[in-house]
Amino acid sequence: MELKIRVANPAGNVTIFVMSPAKREDYPAISRELLCMEELHGEQVGFVEKMQDGSFHMQMMGGEFCGNATRSFGYLLSMLSEEKAEDVWVDVSGSKKKLKVTVDMEKGTARTEMSLPMEMTEVSVKEEKYSMVVFEGICHIIVNSAPKAQEFVDELIEEAKRVCPCDAYGVMFLEESKMTPVVYVESTTSMVWESSCGSGSMGAAVYLSKDADTGEFVYELHQPGGMIEAYVKKENGKVFSCKMGGPVTISEEMKVDIK
Incomplete structure (x- = not known):
């Protein structure tokens, strides 16, 4: 199976984004294989899912929440958009609500709102x-x-x-x-x-x-x-x-x- 990927590096916590569609039941197996590819230096895997309304959801490999992947996902969406928006609302696994990511392309930084501690x-x-x-x-x-x-x-x-x-x-x-x-x-x-x-x-x-x-x-x-x-x-x-x-x-x- 051929997959399109992008590799994000948020402060060293290398996240492999899978851009190609895949079945969720296959996510764990795909993730294990990607994490074994030493040349990618991956520490975790996130799957970018296109929704019916044209928006995007990011599902982590185990359905967990990840702050670094969340802010990287916001950076990715801004980078790929025509508007290059500074504020991007993202839909990610492990969070019941959308979170705001503030992106600064010039500085190469992204900051995300986080869910409150329970x-x-x-x-x-x-x-x-x-x-x-x-x-x-x-x-x-x-x-x-x-x-x-x-x-x-x-x-x-x-x-x-x-x-x-x-x-x-x-x-x-x-x-x-x-x-x-x-x-x-x-x-x-x-x-x-x-x-x-x-x-x-x-x-x-x-x-x-x-x-x-x-x-x-x-x-x-x-x-x-x-x-x-x-x-x-x-x-x-x-x-x-x-x-x-x-x-x-x-x-x-x-x-x-x-x-």
């Missing part, structure tokens, strides 16, 4: 408690330390599955402004130590602002692939606006053959 809870491993920020489509566990062994990550995610069934889980190792993200997608059973994570950056920002009452809080989170800015607005202790952004590049369209 709750903050805790998971426990070996009598240690860790905060977990629950979003629609993905749950992020915050670990205040340098990255730990894969065995620790596996155990933490297994416990998170028990506490909060979800499409995907992230473990964000946080050392002040330095963050190392790991993401597990349930339907594809893929575990990736990512170069950056947009929704994980948002989870970290919500966690870092947890004791604040009212105001706007901006966090620069330096990750292996680059820096992401996460914005949180709060009023009377409640989060009412979340945004995250950073650099994006998108390749020309190319063709690949898969089995």
